[in-house]
Each structure stands twice: as structure tokens, then as C-alpha cells.
Amino acid sequence: MRRVAIIGVGMSKFGEVWERGFRELVAEAGLRAIEDAKVQGEEIDALFGGTMAAGRLIGQEHIAALIADYMGINPTAATRVEDACASGGVALRTGMMAVASGLHDMVVVGGVEKMTDVAVGDATSALGGAGDQEWELFMGATFPSLYAFIAQRHMKDYGTTEEQMAAVAVKNHANASKNKYAQYQNEITIEQVMKSKVIASPLKLFDCSPITDGAAAVVLCPLDKAKKYTDTPIEIIGTGQASDTIALHSRESFTTLKATKIAAKKAYDMAKVGPKDIKVAEVHDCFTIAELLAIEDLGFFKKGEGGKATANGETALNSKISINTSGGLKGCGHPVGATGVKQAVEIAWQLRGDAGARQVSGAEYGLTQNVGGSGATAVVHIYKRAD
Amino acid sequence: MWRRIPERYRMAGSLCENCRQNFFPRRTFCPICRRKGKIVDKQMSGKGKVFAYSLVTAPPVGYEGEIPYILAIIELDEGPKVTAQIVDCKCDKLEIGTKVKSAFRRITEDGDEGIIYYGFKFKLDK
Numbered sequence: 001m002r003r004v005a006i007i008g009v010g011m012s013k014f015g016e017v018w019e020r021g022f023r024e025l026v027a028e029a030g031l032r033a034i035e036d037a038k039v040q041g042e043e044i045d046a047l048f049g050g051t052m053a054a055g056r057l058i059g060q061e062h063i064a065a066l067i068a069d070y071m072g073i074n075p076t077a078a079t080r081v082e083d084a085c086a087s088g089g090v091a092l093r094t095g096m097m098a099v100a101s102g103l104h105d106m107v108v109v110g111g112v113e114k115m116t117d118v119a120v121g122d123a124t125s126a127l128g129g130a131g132d133q134e135w136e137l138f139m140g141a142t143f144p145s146l147y148a149f150i151a152q153r154h155m156k157d158y159g160t161t162e163e164q165m166a167a168v169a170v171k172n173h174a175n176a177s178k179n180k181y182a183q184y185q186n187e188i189t190i191e192q193v194m195k196s197k198v199i200a201s202p203l204k205l206f207d208c209s210p211i212t213d214g215a216a217a218v219v220l221c222p223l224d225k226a227k228k229y230t231d232t233p234i235e236i237i238g239t240g241q242a243s244d245t246i247a248l249h250s251r252e253s254f255t256t257l258k259a260t261k262i263a264a265k266k267a268y269d270m271a272k273v274g275p276k277d278i279k280v281a282e283v284h285d286c287f288t289i290a291e292l293l294a295i296e297d298l299g300f301f302k303k304g305e306g307g308k309a310t311a312n313g314e315t316a317l318n319s320k321i322s323i324n325t326s327g328g329l330k331g332c333g334h335p336v337g338a339t340g341v342k343q344a345v346e347i348a349w350q351l352r353g354d355a356g357a358r359q360v361s362g363a364e365y366g367l368t369q370n371v372g373g374s375g376a377t378a379v380v381h382i383y384k385r386a387d
Numbered sequence: 388m389w390r391r392i393p394e395r396y397r398m399a400g401s402l403c404e405n406c407r408q409n410f411f412p413r414r415t416f417c418p419i420c421r422r423k424g425k426i427v428d429k430q431m432s433g434k435g436k437v438f439a440y441s442l443v444t445a446p447p448v449g450y451e452g453e454i455p456y457i458l459a460i461i462e463l464d465e466g467p468k469v470t471a472q473i474v475d476c477k478c479d480k481l482e483i484g485t486k487v488k489s490a491f492r493r494i495t496e497d498g499d500e501g502i503i504y505y506g507f508k509f510k511l512d513k
Binding site: 120121122124125128132134135136137138139140141142144145148149150152153156197198199200201202203247248249250254 | 388391412438439440441442443444445446447448449450451453456458460467468469470471472478483494495504506
């Protein structure tokens with residue numbers, strides 16, 4: 001198996017981008033990544049595109065061919081990857097496999113979602129497709145309500161409080177305010193989160209990641225060729241992916257995402273590092289409670305102590321471990337298919353020292369964790385600067 | 388959907404005679420025993436207790452007229468958990484562990500003149 005490096009990254013500005021369409025967003029991110037990698041379009045021999053619900057949100061399927069067309073990289077092997085909200089992370093893993101296997105030498109991995117062309121209720125229903133359509137959504141479930149169940153059980157079993165969950169949103173907005181690509185550029189307070197409208201009790205509006213348009217892309221090649229293109233290749237030294245029941249109600253535990261734990265173990269074992277080696281991580285905070293589960297399941301904090309640690313500032317920028325320096329899904333925005341790729345873009349910037357005002361100091365390794373649905377898919381990657 | 392009527396109207400489930408695990412909704416294949424499993428029909432009693440609940444105020448398409456509604460995860464007496472609404476009840480009457488039983492109810496419909504979908508919701512089991 002060949003070692004694989006990221007040699008270029010790029011993303012579009014996340015937000016409500018009404019004046020631009022799906023193809024403009026993804027072409028912008030892809031071309032920025034290609035430019036960053038200093039490769040020629042004709043060198044790209046495969047493309048993997050992660051999108052969750054283009055069919056429901058903009059009526060467009062066959063998006064990988066569309067992306068290749070608008071990036072001007074035809075004729076390439078263009079393939080769509082879909083694993084709900086983990087589509088981007090799984091697209092990255094698929095691209096990595098293509099390079100590691102030796103089948104492809106220069107691969108673009110893109111993630112994109114165009115979500116604001118439909119009404120909020122339609123977007124809610126489309127996102128619901130990440131759960132069990134017949135046995136959750138039909139019964140009136142929404143994603144906020146599924147994560148509300150997780151939050152309620154975490155509160156009961158470990159004494160986690162609504163204020164501790166709010167601290168996740170406050171911290172991620174603070175990070176987002178230092179990221180020019182983030183949807184939200186404003187800081188918020190615990191009080192604002194606590195006073196925001198209830199969406200699905202105990203979760204309130206500011207516990208929820210927003211609906212976002214955006215795209216992100218990375219360029220991958222074999223590590224032994226990476227130095228030709230960049231002085232600071234970022235090697236992907238570990239990858240892990242796991243599945244679990246599609247319906248939350250079928251899980252053994254609501255307070256642990258088993259798929260995250262298994263994917264993380266595989267990634268740590270492959271990378272030969274452990275949670276203590278990680279100083280910067282992008283985790284899947286689709287809801288504030290999800291970040292608490294993530295930092296526990298990834299081994300950064302003991303089970304049940306994520307809320308307390310977050311409220312104590314232990315996950316803030318340049319603290320014990322910097323979590324979601326991009327602003328996470330809450331602050332940077334959550335264009336579903338783009339999120340997993342954006343996480344890799346942020347970690348690449350952090351490890352290269354290109355993260356500007358939100359730069360983490362002294363991080364040798366970075367980690368990303370991307371979740372599909374309420375935890376039916378999880379994918380974890382570990383990165384290291386390889387210069 | 389007519390295929391789901393036995394499960395949605397009368398909570399028909401499955402039992403694996405090999406591992407004795409009950410399943411709801413029905414399964415044709417035991418995910419635990421795989422090829423060694425032997426799946427047979429098993430009727431759920433419709434009784435259970437609240438495992439988690441939430442007051443939903445932001446609905447998906449087709450549920451706008453229902454809000455606010457209580458959505459819950461119910462642990463059935465036979466073991467499986469299900470997601471369903473709790474009706475004829477206020478949130479402050481509920482806690483984790485409250486006993487509930489199933490009730491046949493309208494779930495949603497395809498617009499004003501479309502098909503009406505029925506299924507189970509839950510109410511307090513006093």
C-alpha cells in the first residue's frame with residue numbers, strides 16, 4: 001500500500017450563498033485546491049465527490065461528472081460518494097484508497113452541498129433521509145429530535161447540563177470569528193444560546209448547526225511524489241470507518257457512538273498514535289451534544305466528562321486540545337457533503353502553519369471525525385506534516 | 388405504505404429462535420446469528436416505558452399541523468425500542484421510565500386530499 005499525502009487544499013466561503021449555484025461553489029473549491037497544489041488539470045486522473053442530497057435539494061444527480069466538467073478536468077474517472085453527513089469524509093477515504101492502491105496517481109476529493117435553494121422544512125425532510133425513513137422520520141422524527149434524545153440520556157447518565165452544551169456553541173463561534181471562510185463571524189454568549197428558541201427540547205436553535213451552502217476540496221498524491229509539488233505535504237497516516245444501526249433506537253448505547261469508537265481505534269492503530277498525541281481535531285458537532293460525545297469517544301476525555309471539560313475551556317483554541325478551530329459545523333457552517341472535506345482542509349492549514357489568527361501552536365498530529373446520520377456511519381482520519 | 392401495515396397497525400415483530408432476541412420492526416434475517424438464525428413472527432404487546440423524549444417545535448414537511456408534539460423512544464416490554472409520538476399527555480407528566488401503551492392513530496397525510504397514513508402512537512398506561 002502506498003503512503004498518501006494531501007498536497008493542495010481549498011474551500012469556498014461557507015454561508016447562505018444565494019447568488020451562486022452548486023457548480024460554481026464546487027468549481028471554486030476544486031480550482032483553489034488544484035492551484036494550491038500547483039498541479040495541471042490534465043494530471044488529475046480521478047475525482048471523488050461527496051454530496052448527500054443533491055437530488056432532493058437541487059434536483060441534480062450525477063454530480064461527480066458535473067463537477068469534473070465545471071472544473072475542466074475531463075476526461076477523468078469521476079465518482080460520487082454518499083454516506084449522508086459523512087459523505088465528504090468517506091469521499092476522502094475513497095480517494096486515499098485509490099492512491100494507496102496504485103490505481104490512481106493524482107486525485108481530487110471534493111465535498112459540496114447547496115442547501116438554501118429550498119425552504120427550511122424541505123431541507124429538514126431531505127436531511128431526515130440520513131435516518132431511518134420508515135421507522136424514525138415517518139413517526140415525526142427530525143435530526144434535532146434524535147440528538148435531543150442523545151442529549152437527554154447524556155444529561156441523565158452523566159449530569160451534563162444545558163449550559164455545558166451551550167459552551168460548545170460559544171467556543172465554536174469564537175473560533176469561527178477568526179475564520180474568513182466561516183458562515184458566522186460573530187461571537188455569542190452562553191446566555192444567548194440558553195435564550196434561543198427551543199427546536200427539540202432540550203436542544204435550542206443555537207445548539208444546532210445551520211443550513212449552509214459550501215464546498216471544499218483536497219488534492220491527493222503518493223507521498224513519494226508529493227515533494228515535487230509542495231514543501232509541506234500533509235500525510236494521512238491513519239484512516240478508519242465503521243457502521244452502526246441506521247435507527248438510533250436500535251443502538252445499545254445512546255451516549256456513545258460505537259461507530260466513532262471503532263473507526264477511531266482503527267485510525268489510531270494504523271497511525272501508531274493515541275489520543276494524547278493529538279493537539280488539534282475537527283469533530284462532527286452537528287449539534288452541541290455531538291461534540292461532547294465525539295471528544296469522549298475519540299479518547300480525549302473520559303466518558304461523561306466532555307461537558308465539564310468544555311465549560312472549563314479545555315477544548316478552546318490553544319488549550320489542552322484545540323477542538324474545531326475552523327468553527328466546527330456550528331460556527332463555520334454545515335454544507336452536509338462538504339463538511340468531511342472541510343475538516344481535512346482545516347487540519348492541513350493547521351499542520352502547515354497557515355491558519356492565521358486561529359493557528360494552534362506545537363501540533364504534530366491532527367485528527368478529523370465525520371459522522372453520518374445519528375451515528376450509523378463514522379469516519380476518522382489522522383494527519384501528520386511530512387516535510 | 389401497505390407493506391408496513393402489519394407492523395404499523397398491530398405492531399407485528401419478529402423473534403430469532405436461535406438467540407431468543409425480539410425484533411421490531413420485522414426482520415427476515417437475524418443480524419446477530421446471521422445464517423444460524425431462525426426468524427419467526429412475534430407479536431409485540433404495545434406496552435413499554437419511556438427511554439427518552441423531546442418536545443418537537445420545528446417539524447418536517449407533513450407534520451406542520453402537529454407541532455408542538457412529543458416524540459419519544461419507547462422501550463417495549465419485549466425488548467426492542469421504537470421511535471413514536473406520545474399523545475394525550477403534556478411533557479411535564481413524563482419522565483424517563485414512565486409506562487406507556489400503544490394507540491392506533493393517524494400519523495400524517497399527503498396534503499389535504501391525499502392518502503392518510505395510520506400507525507401507532509403511545510399514551511400513558513395508567
